[in-house]
Amino acid sequence: MVSSAAKTVAEYLAELPPDRRAVIAAVRSAMAKAMPKGFEEVMNWGMIIWQVPPARCPETYNGQPLAYAGLAAQKNNYALYLMGVYGDRRQEEILREAYAKLGRKADMGKSCVRFGKLEHLPLDVIGKLVAGKSVEDVIAWHEQAHPVKKKPVAAKK
Numbered sequence: 001m002v003s004s005a006a007k008t009v010a011e012y013l014a015e016l017p018p019d020r021r022a023v024i025a026a027v028r029s030a031m032a033k034a035m036p037k038g039f040e041e042v043m044n045w046g047m048i049i050w051q052v053p054p055a056r057c058p059e060t061y062n063g064q065p066l067a068y069a070g071l072a073a074q075k076n077n078y079a080l081y082l083m084g085v086y087g088d089r090r091q092e093e094i095l096r097e098a099y100a101k102l103g104r105k106a107d108m109g110k111s112c113v114r115f116g117k118l119e120h121l122p123l124d125v126i127g128k129l130v131a132g133k134s135v136e137d138v139i140a141w142h143e144q145a146h147p148v149k150k151k152p153v154a155a156k157k
Contacts, residue, residue: 003047004043006043008043009043020078023073024078026123027071027078027080027121028048031130034126034128034130034131035039035050035069038053038134039051039068042066044064044065044070045070046072048071049065050069052065052068052139061142061146062145066138066143067083068130069082069083075096077107077116078114079112079114080126081111081113082111082113083111083138084132085111086111088133091129091132095125096098098122098125
């Protein structure tokens with residue numbers, strides 16, 4: 001994975017060649033339009049991330065903010081990370097069906113959707129999927145998947 005050292009989304013976009021910037025900007029715009037209120041857009045892990053604000057869920061399984069979606073220009077393609085699709089089999093099915101309607105096979109990992117051209121991405125369906133999970137949904141999913149382990153109470157002497 002190509003990782004950027006950019007501290008802001010504007011810096012990240014500025015470092016991309018114009019043709020790649022145009023693709024990332026188009027996907028970013030669609031994601032921002034669909035993104036439920038409450039998520040914040042930041043640079044993390046070398047890419048654009050939409051995450052649960054750390055103040056909303058300060059204790060996570062890995063000590064990092066809860067990422068909901070990510071977007072990156074990789075060396076040979078683009079990558080869109082969709083944690084909602086990763087955590088919800090029905091969302092994954094909907095996305096695969098959208099690719100079938102495009103006449104394409106989805107190039108997907110667990111949460112990653114790889115694409116070479118903007119027209120290879122079913123942005124309308126991705127927007128609907130992204131819009132389908134709230135900050136509260138993501139926090140609840142995290143808490144279910146990673147229950148907080150309570151420390152045992154010391155016995156009284």
